Amino acid sequence: MSSKGKILVVDDDRLVLATVSHGLAQAGYEVIDADNGDDAILLAREHRPDLALLDIRMEGKSGFDVAAYLREYCQVPFMFLSAFSDDQTARQVEALGAVAYLVKPLDIGQILPTVDAAFARLRRAEPPRAASAAAVPERPREGGDPLGDVVALAAGVLMHRYSLSRTQALERLQRQAQAENRSLPAYAERVVDAVELLAGSG
Structure with a gap:
């Protein structure tokens, strides 16, 4: 079965990372995962994903740092999965041009429709x-x-x-x-x- 698309998932919570990655793989996506921003950037350069799902608050490089790199150097669209929904975070998400912004806690049933919709928009372009x-x-x-x-x-x-x-x-x-x-x-x-x-x- 051919992949529906390649997704980079980045989260420093190993359980969240494993759960989201497994759910997306089960839904037919090819998944690359990383638990920190530096690895995420290296994997993005190597594998050129179609979409990235980024946690925001991480040790070292934040999800915002990774998103800025993906936008400037890899032209990879991204969405955020974060436990934070304050106004400042929302403004930064909007300024970076995220495809979507989902607030944790989330299950894969809530994430998948947003991912599918993002790929549909990319295909329409x-x-x-x-x-x-x-x-x-x-x-x-x-x-x-x-x-x-x-x-x-x-x-x-x-x-x-x-x-x-x-x-x-x-x-x-x-x-x-x-x-x-x-x-x-x-x-x-x-x-x-x-x-x-x-x-x-x-």
Whole structure:
């Protein structure tokens, strides 16, 4: 059975980590887990998850630190699972652009619908596979896609053109960006501009 998507789960409470990871795996997701922020960042760089579920208060790097890294360097969308629901925490969650914010205690039955909805939104952000090769979707409005607008669009172009999964397309973009010594967003911009040029001349 193919995976519904790859999820990074981060929580310094081993019981919560095991429970959430097992529940998501049972629901058909591929799960990578970490019990601290430093390991989470290393695993995110290595495995390029489609989504991250982050605890907020942890020793060392907090969930906010991990989220900021995922957003800036990996273009991975994230949601928070936290026991804290005060106004300051809520403002930080909103400022970072989290997909969702769930307050503990939680069981997997409450988490799964939110995860499924997040993946549905991510899939909707991709260009339809039936579109012609030259067709280019409108660029999402700023803040429209948790992955990063241009990166998500460029990944969608590669997915359609080469029949890749979302993760494979993002990995391919990352490799090509590194080969040209460019940032991922800068390389993605080039891909999208090139396709728009082809579409305009067709």
